[in-house]
Amino acid sequence: MGKTMAEKIFENKTGFPVKAGDLVIARVDRAMGQDGTTPLAIRSFEEMKGERVFDPEKIILILDHNAPSPLESVSRLHDLMRDFSRKFGVQLMEVGEGVCHELMVSRGFVVPGDLVVGADSHTCTYGAIGAFSTGVGSTELAVVMLSGELWFKVPETIRLNLKGKLPAGVFSKDIILYLAGKLGADGATYQALEFHGPVIENLEVEERFTISNMAVEVGAKAGLMIPDEKAIKWVRERTNREFQPVFPDSDAQYSQVIDVDCSSLSPQVALPHQVDNVVPIEEIGEVPIQEAFLGTCTNGRLVDIEVAARILEGRKVHPEVRLIVAPASREIFLEAIKRGWVETIVLAGGVFVPPGCGPCVGTHQGVPGDGWNVISTANRNFKGRMGNAQSFIYLASPATVAASALEGKITDPRKYLR
Amino acid sequence: MILRGKAHKFGDNINTDYIISGKYKFKTLDMNELAKHVMEDIDPHFYEKIKPGDFIVAGRNFGCGSSREQAPRALSAAGIRGVLAQSFARIFFRNAINCGLAALECDTSLIEDGDELEIDLLTGKVVDHSQGIEIKTQPLPPVMVDILQEGGLIEYFKKYGSFQGVRR
Numbered sequence: 284m285g286k287t288m289a290e291k292i293f294e295n296k297t298g299f300p301v302k303a304g305d306l307v308i309a310r311v312d313r314a315m316g317q318d319g320t321t322p323l324a325i326r327s328f329e330e331m332k333g334e335r336v337f338d339p340e341k342i343i344l345i346l347d348h349n350a351p352s353p354l355e356s357v358s359r360l361h362d363l364m365r366d367f368s369r370k371f372g373v374q375l376m377e378v379g380e381g382v383c384h385e386l387m388v389s390r391g392f393v394v395p396g397d398l399v400v401g402a403d404s405h406t407c408t409y410g411a412i413g414a415f416s417t418g419v420g421s422t423e424l425a426v427v428m429l430s431g432e433l434w435f436k437v438p439e440t441i442r443l444n445l446k447g448k449l450p451a452g453v454f455s456k457d458i459i460l461y462l463a464g465k466l467g468a469d470g471a472t473y474q475a476l477e478f479h480g481p482v483i484e485n486l487e488v489e490e491r492f493t494i495s496n497m498a499v500e501v502g503a504k505a506g507l508m509i510p511d512e513k514a515i516k517w518v519r520e521r522t523n524r525e526f527q528p529v530f531p532d533s534d535a536q537y538s539q540v541i542d543v544d545c546s547s548l549s550p551q552v553a554l555p556h557q558v559d560n561v562v563p564i565e566e567i568g569e570v571p572i573q574e575a576f577l578g579t580c581t582n583g584r585l586v587d588i589e590v591a592a593r594i595l596e597g598r599k600v601h602p603e604v605r606l607i608v609a610p611a612s613r614e615i616f617l618e619a620i621k622r623g624w625v626e627t628i629v630l631a632g633g634v635f636v637p638p639g640c641g642p643c644v645g646t647h648q649g650v651p652g653d654g655w656n657v658i659s660t661a662n663r664n665f666k667g668r669m670g671n672a673q674s675f676i677y678l679a680s681p682a683t684v685a686a687s688a689l690e691g692k693i694t695d696p697r698k699y700l701r
Numbered sequence: 702m703i704l705r706g707k708a709h710k711f712g713d714n715i716n717t718d719y720i721i722s723g724k725y726k727f728k729t730l731d732m733n734e735l736a737k738h739v740m741e742d743i744d745p746h747f748y749e750k751i752k753p754g755d756f757i758v759a760g761r762n763f764g765c766g767s768s769r770e771q772a773p774r775a776l777s778a779a780g781i782r783g784v785l786a787q788s789f790a791r792i793f794f795r796n797a798i799n800c801g802l803a804a805l806e807c808d809t810s811l812i813e814d815g816d817e818l819e820i821d822l823l824t825g826k827v828v829d830h831s832q833g834i835e836i837k838t839q840p841l842p843p844v845m846v847d848i849l850q851e852g853g854l855i856e857y858f859k860k861y862g863s864f865q866g867v868r869r
Contacts, residue, residue, distance in 0.1 A: 306842060306844060308864045308865065308867065318727070319723070319726065319727050319769065320768065320769065320770065322730055323730060323770055323771065323774075326730055327854075327855055330855050330859075331855055331858050331859055332859070348723075348727060349727045354728060356728045356729055357727060357728060360727075360728075360729075360730070402768055402770075403767075403768055404766065404767050404768040404792055406768075418768040418792050419768065419792065419795070420768055420769075420770035420792060420795060420796035420799055421770040422770060422796075422799050422800070422853075422854045422855060423795065423796075423799060423854065425855075426854060426858055429858070430858075430862075430863055430864075432863065432864055433864070434844055434864050434867060436842070468714050468762055468765055469714070469761055469762035469765065469788060469790070472762065472788060472789075472790060472791060473791055502762065502765065502790055502791070504791060557714060644723040644727070645722065645723045645724045646723055646724055646727050650724075663716075663718070663766060663767075665716050665718045665719065665766060666718075666719070666742050666743065667718060667719070667722050667724075667742035668718050668723070670722075670723070670724045672722075672741075672742040
């Protein structure tokens, strides 16, 4: 009987035949922590009397969620991470380097076939290059930093076949929002997703991350894609590490197989306060907005800034709207500067904040006011997520966010992209 | 191990941002400080309603969203002894057990807010004294029972030093 990608990766990492449902102890290839979760992991590490880490090369700590620090208490937690990094020789990405999930792939830390854990739920992002990557808690990160191992339940897999051709003005974000609406916030709990089909094949690798990133929004443990030539080339440009890509067997056993024709998909919007509360843009009605946010591990990449710049070029952001942009990494920021997109966006009235998570997690830089509607490229619209429980967050693609910023209301971007 | 306490009822899809908001959890490792803000965005005075040993009773997908371990830890620090839900998001489920917070999957539809509950962690039996009913829970995998019995993952790892002896 054939195996899924998840089963085959766990088989490689344990050295035993495994099947969905098995409980396994597996060695991880990389472990990641960010500034919201690592301080607690360090505390747990100390409580367990940790004296060394299993392999400093395989642990990456990143300051991105609350960076640069807005408060002295946060600065102390950042210093705790810096001290840990120096003491154990662990790599640390400083303030302004970018969002953890962008850096893990763009700096070549993760390769196809890897098993990666991260103390952040969106660690599932790296599934787009064929790695099994999943979020863990702080104490689990501490245990991994000590021993290099963790227990896993090998998940069942839902296979999604994305067929047809994506229409102009419709993007990978619209696909995953549509799927979130279809599957529901717990539609894939305890399971992995495998994305297949011509729609995925035709996406650039950068665009694929958006889809895998949001696998956790339907409860999935991982959001895997075939490491095709495009993905392998993308990875080889970033690392010299040897790797063996893993592919599912043609007769793999899936818990569900879902076919979706993307040919007539519209731009999608997730309404407050749940990611699966999704409607096509034609049904949105009149929704005025006061803030527009472009960035995050979901949509802060070069392709995202490019489409926003195309829409904003020579135009002005609506006077009632604050447009905030957070590039996902320093390299993306630099490239966007070189290509003139930063200038275009700033001239249109946008505000750039440092590469990092920006206002997504509600700690600084763009906390909305009472009663505000925010249109955001992020992955979560929970009440209070951006720091004010009296505001309303709508999720959409970078194109929809840019078009909405211009008009001061949620707007179909297709008229700007003809 | 028998636990007794009162039910605080919540609905479906209670995410970890609701359990403890990002604006608090990034600032401190002091769980007693975070405890004062549990569930604040959906029930502003929830902390004041908790008596030590109480339970949260919820619908589907409890603990979805962020991986923050501060969520189960802040609930514990606030006096919550366990969570009963129709289902859990997987990271929260693991974090809860790793922190020694009981997390049990069962049919919670008949439990009302304020009900007096009694939970036997070993047999997984829940008794709702207010409704006069008994509810069966999904058994935990053996590895999780072991971690819970040691009082959490830190204690488990201090004792065994690895997962190699774990029951599967």
